[in-house]
Amino acid sequence: MANAGEAFDRLVAVMETLRSPDGCPWDREQTLDSLTHFVLEEAHEVVDAIERGDMRALEEEIGDHIFEGVFLAQVAAERGLFRVDDSLRTVVAKLVRRHPHVFQEDGRVHDAASKERAPSAEAALDRWNALKAQERAGSGTRHTTLGGVPKSLPSLLRAYKIGKRVAGVGFDWEATRDVVAKIEEEVAELRDTLEKEPANTARAEEEMGDLLFALANLSRKLGIEPEAALRKANDKFTKRFDRLEENFERTGRILGEATLEEMEGEWQKIKANE
Incomplete structure (x- = not known):
């Protein structure tokens, strides 16, 4: 990571040039909204490279993904919203704050014998989630259980996360067999719609959605990520x-x-x- 800072500064400088009057017309035309498609596309290409085991491609795709973040930050900076260094400082502060088992309040690392060290990955995640909840509670704004689940997620993944969030407050099927029974119920309702109202595509779409939602939650119960x-x-x-x-x-x-x-x-x- 020794040269990461220099390389990152060069990337920011290239992005500033591309957005300048002497830069690229296409890059100058882009907005926060127009870039969302490319951000999602690059994220999927990173995942694809990992799953194919293609490390050469992964090296390139990670760079492309970072570039999209810099692109968004440059557009935001031009609108007077924030700069890329603001984003970096924010994420660094959050990482330090939510890892009290690693960092002291002044940012120094705890020694190996510190009682603050997390005993397991599960304990570390529990601490992260607890601190996240505390930050939200102290923000002064109302946060709903499902408010933090992005609507832009792939639909199966969003259904999985919705189920996980509501399960966290106790709204869940008691056992896997209960979800299976729900799936069988949804299949029966879809079959009934297709037999009795074959031309009612809106109703069929609704029933299909209910079935897919139930399947995503069966995946959750089984510890399987449905998109994967x-x-x-x-x-x-x-x-x-x-x-x-x-x-x-x-x-x-x-x-x-x-x-x-x-x-x-x-x-x-x-x-x-x-």
Whole structure:
């Protein structure tokens, strides 16, 4: 990390140049709102590189992700809101404040024998959450249980976090089997809608949403992050389908020429050979 400060200063300087009158027209046109899409995209690319185990790509994607933060801070600075160094000081202060088991009040690190040291990762997380709750309570503004769950999160992840938040105040199914029963209930309601009101897409959408919400909460009960589970399922399907396509191409055929029965038969062979 010895050269991180110098490299970061250079990144900030490059960003200032790009936003200057002599800089890039596209960069000058961007706003906080227009950049949100790119922030989310870069975050997903970081995750993708990690899950693929591609460290060269991860190195680049982390840089891109940091750049988006600097970009946002530069736009904010031009509007007189805050500067990037304000953001950095804020996060450093928060990290020190919420890690009293590591840092003393003056920022120095506790020695290894200090009684303040957290005995476990779980204890450290509990302390973090307790301090976070204290800060919110002392802010003078009302904070609801679900107010801190961003609406911009992927919907499955948001459902997972909503369930986790309300469970924290005791609003939860008692056991996993109760969530499974809820899922079965939602499946029955969706089936009933499809059978009795096949043209009512709005109702079907509502029932599908209820089912997905229940599935996200079953994931929570099982300690499984639903977005990660679905990403793995997507990857598994993609690999199998790519193999299916390759197998047909080797015989001089394309999938559009095969029957569903032929494709299903080959699909089952692919699954059996995994």
